[in-house]
Amino acid sequence: MVKEIERAGLPVVHMCTVVPISLTVGANRIVPTVAIPHPLGNPAMGHDEEKQLRRRLVERALTAMTTEVEGQTVFEEK
Numbered sequence: 001m002v003k004e005i006e007r008a009g010l011p012v013v014h015m016c017t018v019v020p021i022s023l024t025v026g027a028n029r030i031v032p033t034v035a036i037p038h039p040l041g042n043p044a045m046g047h048d049e050e051k052q053l054r055r056r057l058v059e060r061a062l063t064a065m066t067t068e069v070e071g072q073t074v075f076e077e078k
Contacts, residue, residue, distance in 0.1 A: 002027045013061045015039065023072055029064040030074045033057060 002012045003026050014027035017039050022030045033039040040057055041050050056077065064075040 011065045013064045015061055019074055028069050028072055030072065031057065031061045031064055032074065032076065
């Protein structure tokens with residue numbers, strides 16, 4: 001579905017915990033996340049720490065969405 005949405009001209013960011021699967025399905029903009037049971041958070045963290053983690057992930061996804069890419073690109077945390 002990701003490839004079809006992009007063919008329509010809309011950028012898509014695939015946020016995932018298992019990057020090789022995203023590469024296999026052909027996603028162009030890939031943002032690695034935390035863990036399978038909690039892709040966008042970490043319940044072991046305190047409230048403020050987890051909020052910062054989530055914010056970083058969403059900001060990275062927004063950066064990926066607004067970046068022109070040629071083929072598959074993984075947007076790792078810097």
